[in-house]
Amino acid sequence: MKFTIIVNDAPYQSQSSDTACRFVQALLDEGHELTQVFFYFEGVWNALADAEPPQDDRHVIDNWTKLAVEKNLDLVICSTAAKRRGIGHSAIAQGFKIDTLGRLSEAITTSDRVITFGAP
């Protein structure tokens, strides 16, 4: 089955981003396909390259980068949401790219399931 994943919360704001990352790992392990992970609302903060959490805490952003590099994933942060918050190309971590809501629309078109992490 083909999945599109949407992440709406910032890292450390809630567990949503952690759970989304583990969900992606699990769906790939089960032999499913991922079209895209789309980061929207406060989710765009997941792409910041310079985050340095305390060493005894998990590194949410690095976890995404590692997974993206290992599995060649498409991690997209919304350009409008990123611009609103002052996040530009120079600020984002390896594995992420900035693109439009139109890319999300394309991903939804080709997906069997759309799963959203982090909302009300």
Added chain:
Amino acid sequence: MDQKKTCLFIHRRSPYGSSRAQEVLDMAFTLSAFEHKVSLVFMDDGVLQIIRDQDPSAIGMKNISPTFRAWEDYGIEHIYVEKESLEMRGMNQMDLLIEAEIIEADQLGKIMEKQDFIFND
């Protein structure tokens, strides 16, 4: 499966206080512009998003109401408003800036069953 999807956005938050309402609308209208079959539901405090005569200038927020005037041009399929949420806030159809379909809470379940993708906010 490669096809346009039926998408339902459930708006439950008041229009200001955060950028959330605006950003959910941006998402809904973009998907509709890309020819997904998008419908909107307003319930709980979300009904305040479509109240007439909004003027958030005093708090420096962007007025979201002009977005709704273009809903037909964007190809939005349905706009539903949950009846009890209106009544609890002393509102009726006359208070709304768009002509919406007023539904009972139990109709929402049937509407949700028809969707490929539901975004609950």
